[in-house]
Structures are given as C-alpha cells and as structure tokens.
Amino acid sequence: MSTPFTNTNNAEDIAKRFQSTDYLSAKHPDVYRGPIVRSESFHLTLEWIRKYYNKIAIDWKELQRFFEPWEDEAINSYLTTVLNGMEKKDLFQLVDIETQIDWLKEKLTESLSDNDKEKFKYCLQYFEEWKDTGAKWLCIDGQHRLFYLHQYLTSKISFETIGTYSKEWFFNNRPYKISETKFESYIPQIQDYINDISLQTTIYTAAPLDVYSMIFSSSNKGRAVHSHEDRMILNNTDFCAYLKDKILSSSFRDEFTSYIKFTSPSIAQKGDTYFVTRMFPWWCSQKDKSLITIPNNYNFKDSENDFLFEVSSMPSGYIAEFDKVVQMVVTCVLHGKPNKKINQATLTNFFYYVWKFTEGGIVDKKYTIEVPGDFLTEFLLKEDMRKKRTEFATNPDGSIVLDAVGMPIENAESYTRKCKQQTFQNFKKRIAEMENDIYNDFQELHNTGIIKPKGSRESSLSTFDVAAANDFKDGKGNDITSKDLYSQQGKSLEINEIEPVSAGGKRTLDNVNLLTSQDNKAEYNKIQKYNK
Numbered sequence: 001m002s003t004p005f006t007n008t009n010n011a012e013d014i015a016k017r018f019q020s021t022d023y024l025s026a027k028h029p030d031v032y033r034g035p036i037v038r039s040e041s042f043h044l045t046l047e048w049i050r051k052y053y054n055k056i057a058i059d060w061k062e063l064q065r066f067f068e069p070w071e072d073e074a075i076n077s078y079l080t081t082v083l084n085g086m087e088k089k090d091l092f093q094l095v096d097i098e099t100q101i102d103w104l105k106e107k108l109t110e111s112l113s114d115n116d117k118e119k120f121k122y123c124l125q126y127f128e129e130w131k132d133t134g135a136k137w138l139c140i141d142g143q144h145r146l147f148y149l150h151q152y153l154t155s156k157i158s159f160e161t162i163g164t165y166s167k168e169w170f171f172n173n174r175p176y177k178i179s180e181t182k183f184e185s186y187i188p189q190i191q192d193y194i195n196d197i198s199l200q201t202t203i204y205t206a207a208p209l210d211v212y213s214m215i216f217s218s219s220n221k222g223r224a225v226h227s228h229e230d231r232m233i234l235n236n237t238d239f240c241a242y243l244k245d246k247i248l249s250s251s252f253r254d255e256f257t258s259y260i261k262f263t264s265p266s267i268a269q270k271g272d273t274y275f276v277t278r279m280f281p282w283w284c285s286q287k288d289k290s291l292i293t294i295p296n297n298y299n300f301k302d303s304e305n306d307f308l309f310e311v312s313s314m315p316s317g318y319i320a321e322f323d324k325v326v327q328m329v330v331t332c333v334l335h336g337k338p339n340k341k342i343n344q345a346t347l348t349n350f351f352y353y354v355w356k357f358t359e360g361g362i363v364d365k366k367y368t369i370e371v372p373g374d375f376l377t378e379f380l381l382k383e384d385m386r387k388k389r390t391e392f393a394t395n396p397d398g399s400i401v402l403d404a405v406g407m408p409i410e411n412a413e414s415y416t417r418k419c420k421q422q423t424f425q426n427f428k429k430r431i432a433e434m435e436n437d438i439y440n441d442f443q444e445l446h447n448t449g450i451i452k453p454k455g456s457r458e459s460s461l462s463t464f465d466v467a468a469a470n471d472f473k474d475g476k477g478n479d480i481t482s483k484d485l486y487s488q489q490g491k492s493l494e495i496n497e498i499e500p501v502s503a504g505g506k507r508t509l510d511n512v513n514l515l516t517s518q519d520n521k522a523e524y525n526k527i528q529k530y531n532k
Contacts, residue, residue, distance in 0.1 A: 336376030
C-alpha cells in the first residue's frame with residue numbers, strides 16, 4: 001500500500017509507488033469509483049531536483065507558456081521562501097511518462113469508438129516522443145520555479161535574501177553568508193541541509209491529455225490563462241497543428257514578434273497564433289465558394305472561430321493557401337524592420353494589403369511582392385496618411401469643419417477610430433480607405449519593381465510560389481529561408497523543371513523546385529550527358 005507524503009530522493013522511489021495499488025483503493029478495497037486518474041503525493045528533495053532536472057520534460061510550445069525570464073525581484077522572493085520554511089507553499093505537478101505510456105497502450109486494446117481511438121493514439125504518440133528524448137516526467141505546473149531552483153543548485157545564479165529573513169546561517173555558532181553567495185561556495189554541512197529541503201509535488205498517470213490540459217489551466221488561474229491559450233492546449237485539430245508546427249515553431253518567430261505589439265493575449269500567451277486564428281475565417285470568407293461556413297458579417301469574435309479548435313480537419317489546401325499570405329506578411333516585416341512596434345490593427349490592415357495584392361487582385365491582376373521591405377514601408381507611410389486625412393470632419397468641398405470658436409471638429413468616422421476595435425463594420429470602413437490608396441498607387445509600386453504581375457512573362461512563377469509549393473525545401477531537401485528568397489545574403493536560387501521542358505515538362509507548380517545555381521547547372525549537365 002502506498003504512503004502519501006514521503007521524502008523522495010530517487011527515481012526508483014517514484015516507480016515503486018506506482019507499481020502498488022493507490023492508497024485509497026488499498027484502504028477501502030470494497031469501494032469502486034470506476035476509472036480514475038492516478039495521482040500520488042511526494043516530497044521531492046532539492047537533491048532530487050538537482051539529480052533529475054534534465055529528465056523532466058517541459059513542453060514550452062504546446063503545454064506551457066513560453067519561457068519568460070523572471071526579474072531579480074521574483075527570483076529573490078521565491079528562493080527566499082524555499083530556504084526559509086515556506087518551500088511547500090507552491091505545488092509542483094508532473095506526469096510519470098513510463099506508466100502513462102503503459103496505461104495508454106492498455107487503453108488501446110479496449111473496445112473504443114473511432115474518436116476515442118484517435119484521441120488515445122495521439123496521446124500515446126505524444127508521450128512516446130518525450131520518452132525518446134530521455135525524459136521520465138512531464139511538467140504540467142511549476143516549470144519556471146524548477147528552472148530557477150536548478151540554476152541556483154548548480155551555482156548558475158545566487159540570490160539576495162529579502163525582508164527580515166537572515167542573510168546568514170550558523171553552523172557550530174559560526175556565521176556563513178547565504179545571501180548573494182553561490183551554492184558551491186557554501187560549506188558542505190549547509191549544502192547538505194539545503195539538499196534535504198523537500199518540495200510538495202503531485203505526480204499523475206493514467207489520464208488522457210485533456211485531463212492534463214485541465215490541470216494546467218486550473219493551476220494557472222492565479223496568472224490568467226487567455227481563452228485562446230486555453231483552447232490550444234494539447235489540441236490536435238488540423239488548424240491547431242498548423243499553429244503549433246508553422247507559427248510557434250517558426251525559426252523567425254522571435255524576430256517577427258519583436259516588431260509586433262501583442263497585448264491580450266501577450267506573446268507568451270501565444271498572441272501571434274491568436275492573430276492568425278482571427279484572420280483565417282476572414283480569409284475564408286473572401287473566397288467565391290468557401291467550403292467553410294463563416295458568418296456573413298464576421299466580427300472577429302472568439303465564438304466565431306472556436307470551430308477551428310473543435311473540427312478535426314480543414315478542406316484540402318486551405319491552410320497551405322492561407323499560410324502563403326501569413327508568411328508573406330512575416331517576410332515583409334522581417335525585411336522592413338519597422339522602427340516602431342506595429343499594433344494589432346495595423347497588422348490586420350497590412351494582412352489585407354498583402355492579401356489584396358497577392359490573392360484578391362487589382363483590376364483583374366494579382367501580384368507578387370518582389371521587394372518585401374519596401375512594400376511594408378510604403379504601406380506604413382500610407383497608413384499614417386490615412387489617419388491624418390480622416391482626422392477631422394470635412395465639408396462637401398473638402399474643407400475642415402470648424403466649431404464655434406474656429407477649432408477643427410474631430411471626425412467620428414476617422415480611420416484612427418475605426419482602428420480602435422476589430423469589428424466587421426470597422427474593418428469594412430478601413431478597407432474602403434485602403435482601397436482608395438491601393439488603386440491610386442499600385443501602378444507606381446509596379447513601376448518601381450516592388451510588385452510584379454503574376455502569370456506575366458515578366459514574372460511567371462515566383463521563387464516564393466515554388467518554395468511554398470515544396471514546403472520551403474529546395475530540390476536537395478534543404479530548408480529555404482526568407483534570406484534565400486529575398487536577400488543577397490542568402491543562397492541564390494533558381495527555378496528548376498523536374499521534368500525538363502525539352503522532355504515535355506511544363507513550368508507548373510507540380511513540376512518545379514528550387515536549386516542553387518551550381519546545383520541547377522549540375523542537373524542540366526547530367527541531363528545533357530544522359531541525352532547524348
């Protein structure tokens with residue numbers, strides 16, 4: 001029979017506990033609760049944390065918030081509490097990976113509905129991937145505290161004792177400095193004392209991922225989880241997989257988000273995926289015949305896009321097409337390097353600009369964006385002009401309306417006001433203002449080479465089109481970066497016909513890839529040699 005709240009120093013102690021019957025079932029053998037989540041309480045010593053920290057998986061992308069470094073004040077406060085008798089005020093929560101996998105394998109032998117079978121297969125794959133990394137436990141609460149404890153115990157950091165707590169400890173009546181001193185500098189007796197301090201920890205097993213998602217959410221109520229962050233946790237719908245695999249995993253994410261002002265939700269709460277989520281239904285609504293039902297006057301409300309986290313699959317090709325616009329927005333921002341952070345309304349307006357030129361079309365023509373940085377710069381210039389020209393109410397002749405004392409009257413329908421809140425009507429008004437500029441300026445953008453018509457001899461297929469069609473891999477399987485596509489600092493890439501034109505091949509997306517000049521020439525020489 002297991003015994004709750006025992007000090008634990010080794011991984012074997014945890015394994016033994018889960019091999020036995022849970023405490024309550026052993027004590028009350030005649031009571032059956034039905035299937036339950038197995039949870040056991042442990043007091044894990046700081047020595048255990050030092051020894052096994054690298055065996056604790058922390059899913060920063062899917063389950064946890066992205067790592068946000070603590071300020072010194074927070075570090076000092078937490079470590080002061082741990083070393084001064086309040087170490088058990090915070091609960092750590094882990095999942096035991098080995099027994100979790102065993103439970104999932106057993107569940108999959110049962111008679112399950114197709115939906116449940118898919119759910120448990122996904123759970124099993126998730127935990128097996130963590131096991132393959134060498135992890136023994138998955139952290140579902142306390143990741144930042146564990147990180148700073150480990151930093152302290154391995155002498156990466158020291159801390160300053162706060163409040164009235166003693167900055168010195170005594171051994172044999174001799175004082176030793178604790179505050180602002182690294183762990184390795186303590187005498188062995190004090191190190192041993194600290195190593196024996198234990199943390200209150202609950203370790204779970206035998207539950208599907210949605211249970212651990214619920215535990216994570218409820219554990220973070222003190223630090224509000226945004227509703228969007230909540231609906232993404234351990235969710236495996238097609239759209240959620242796209243957000244995790246393409247948006248959160250992007251190698252450009254940190255740089256891109258450094259130029260954008262994300263507030264609610266913040267970037268740590270996956271604010272960039274929130275923006276993408278809000279834009280997807282609008283993008284779908286612009287299709288002539290959308291296979292996804294979107295409200296006629298889509299108001300950018302969470303309730304109107306919740307379906308993306310509930311419907312398991314999306315129509316074929318929709319996400320890939322949408323992502324072309326998203327990636328071009330990212331590329332323009334990275335190359336434009338704006339000197340002020342772009343707010344959400346401006347980012348939404350820019351998404352419209354990119355969509356209008358590349359997909360929506362202008363006078364029956366669609367365009368490729370050839371100089372992304374300049375395209376963003378021109379947009380930002382016009383964005384300021386739109387705000388300026390609509391700032392005050394105007395008379396029919398264009399003159400500004402003045403009040404009784406000769407002061408300009410603010411325009412209640414100004415572009416700036418319409419940017420305050422993202423609604424269907426506000427966005428519609430902004431689009432009308434943007435289109436005035438787009439139709440006036442697109443020819444100049446074309447003349448300066450910032451944009452080029454798609455499908456013309458001048459453009460044909462763009463390197464971006466080919467890269468996107470090949471999942472941003474070149475013909476040799478190497479990753480293609482934005483620098484490769486738009487900067488002289490990247491690889492010089494050329495469009496290559498997989499089946500040569502001379503052999504009847506066509507320059508279409510299903511028959512092209514990108515190769516460096518050297519590889520393309522080698523490919524050509526190989527074909528010529530074969531033909532001889």
